[in-house]
Amino acid sequence: MKISVITCLGIILFLLTACREEEFDQNHVKDFSFTSSINGSTYPIKVALPKNYSTASKYKALYVLDSKWDFNLVAQEVQKQSEKFQRYDVLVVGIGWGNDRLDDYLPVPYKSGTGRADEFVKVINNELIPRIENEFHAAQSREDRTILGHSAGGLLSAYCFTNYPDIFGSYLCLSPSLWVGNQIVLIHEKKNRPGNQARNGRFFLAAGELEDGGMLPPIEAFRLILSQHYTGFSQAYNLAGGLDHLGSKKTNIRKAISFYFHQL
Numbered sequence: 001m002k003i004s005v006i007t008c009l010g011i012i013l014f015l016l017t018a019c020r021e022e023e024f025d026q027n028h029v030k031d032f033s034f035t036s037s038i039n040g041s042t043y044p045i046k047v048a049l050p051k052n053y054s055t056a057s058k059y060k061a062l063y064v065l066d067s068k069w070d071f072n073l074v075a076q077e078v079q080k081q082s083e084k085f086q087r088y089d090v091l092v093v094g095i096g097w098g099n100d101r102l103d104d105y106l107p108v109p110y111k112s113g114t115g116r117a118d119e120f121v122k123v124i125n126n127e128l129i130p131r132i133e134n135e136f137h138a139a140q141s142r143e144d145r146t147i148l149g150h151s152a153g154g155l156l157s158a159y160c161f162t163n164y165p166d167i168f169g170s171y172l173c174l175s176p177s178l179w180v181g182n183q184i185v186l187i188h189e190k191k192n193r194p195g196n197q198a199r200n201g202r203f204f205l206a207a208g209e210l211e212d213g214g215m216l217p218p219i220e221a222f223r224l225i226l227s228q229h230y231t232g233f234s235q236a237y238n239l240a241g242g243l244d245h246l247g248s249k250k251t252n253i254r255k256a257i258s259f260y261f262h263q264l
Contacts, residue, residue: 025079028048028049028050028051028053029046029047029048029049029075030046030047030049030136031044031045031046031047032044032045032047033045033096034127034128034131036098036123036127037127038119038122038123038126038127039098039099039116039119039120039123041098041099041104041123042098043095043096043097043098043123043128044067044096044097045067045093045094045095045096045128046067046071046092046093046094046096047091047092047093047094047132047136048071048075048078048079048091048092048093048094049091049136050078050079050082050088050089050090050091051079051082051088052088053088055137057089057137058089058137058138058139058144059089059090059091059136059137059138059139059144060089060090060091060138060139060144060145060146060264061090061091061093061129061132061136061138061139061144061145061146062074062078062090062091062092062093062146062147062148062172062260063093063095063124063128063145063146063147063148063168064092064093064094064095064148064149065095065105065147065148065149065150065153065156065157066097066101066149066150066153067094067095067096068096068097070094070148070150070249070253071092071094073250073253074092074094074148074253074257075092075094077253077254077257077258078090078092078257081257081258081260081261082261084261085261085264087261087264091132091136091138093128093132095124095128098120098123099116099120100112100113101113101152102152103115103116104116104117104119104120104156105117105120105149105152105153105155105156106152106155106156106180106181107159107163107181107184107185107188108180108181108184110180110181117156117159118163120156121156121159121160121163121164121167124167125164125167129145129167141169142166142167142168142169142201143169143170143201144169145167145168145169145170146168146169146170146171146172146202146260147160147167147168147170147171147172148172148174148253148256149172149173149174149176150174150175150249150252150253151174151175151176151177151245152177152180153174154173154174154175154176154177155176155177155178155180155185157171157172157173157176158171158173158176158178158185158189158222159185159188161173161189161196161203162185162188162189162192162196163188163192165192165196165199168201169200169201169202170201170202170203170260170263171201171202171203171204172204172253172256172257172259172260173203173204173205173206174206174207174248174249174252174253174256175206175207175208175211175215175219175245175248175249175252176205176219176222177215178215178218178219178221178222179213179214179215179217179218183218183221185222186218186221186222186225189222189225193229196230197229197230197232198232199230199232199233200232200233201232201233201234202233202234202235202259202260202263203226203230203233203234203235203236204235204236204237204238204255204256204259204260205219205222205223205226205235205236205237205238206237206238206239206240206248206252206255206256207219207238207239207240207248207252208239208240208243208244208245208247208248208252209239209240209241209242209243209248210242210243210244210245210247211244211245211248212244212245215245223237234263236255236259238251238252238255240252
């Protein structure tokens with residue numbers, strides 16, 4: 001079967017348009033790094049500014065862990081949802097690695113990590129967030145801050161929820177490694193529940209249907225805990241069908257950003 005020249009040109013034009021829609025304008029990204037006085041590590045930071053960014057306005061801030069891997073996709077999705085909802089008030093802040101990744105993200109020692117999550121959370125809260133508020137005009141309220149993390153980053157996001165609930169109002173928690181430390185985050189959740197459950201906010205939890213290594217049981221337990229004890233939070237859960245730990249990440253990031261914008 002022959003395809004006409006006009007049809008071919010139409011297909012090419014469609015593909016080029018689709019590619020442009022997926023691109024994120026790097027001219028809207030500001031880069032800097034800072035050396036923490038808390039743990040001595042240097043962190044590369046990326047900030048994606050929204051359309052029509054103005055120093056006269058205040059912005060919500062979405063903090064993305066594992067910036068090297070996930071910043072661009074999150075920024076693309078935020079840009080797409082911003083256009084859909086016609087609201088341009090979200091900064092995307094990518095946090096790069098300073099120490100070893102597991103060193104910063106895990107609250108207990110594991111493999112190469114020494115369990116310095118508490119220090120890293122202080123770096124974010126005491127040093128990074130004030131700078132984003134001062135230099136990029138992020139709003140200063142807990143309700144306007146969101147954290148997104150996958151795997152060990154998802155674990156850190158959940159740890160912020162259970163142990164540092166005054167920092168973030170929204171959590172996009174993807175395939176969190178809740179099995180780490182004999183489910184230490186779930187232990188902390190139960191301990192801190194009386195003081196935490198009266199709060200409100202947003203919580204998106206997700207995983208892949210084919211997650212292995214004992215990932216799913218504690219995630220399912222956490223899902224039930226959230227639904228039963230944290231009724232002040234708008235919640236959603238996505239189990240990506242037919243996808244594993246890494247394969248589900250892009251799908252769940254997209255769904256997480258969609259959930260976030262629907263809740264604004």
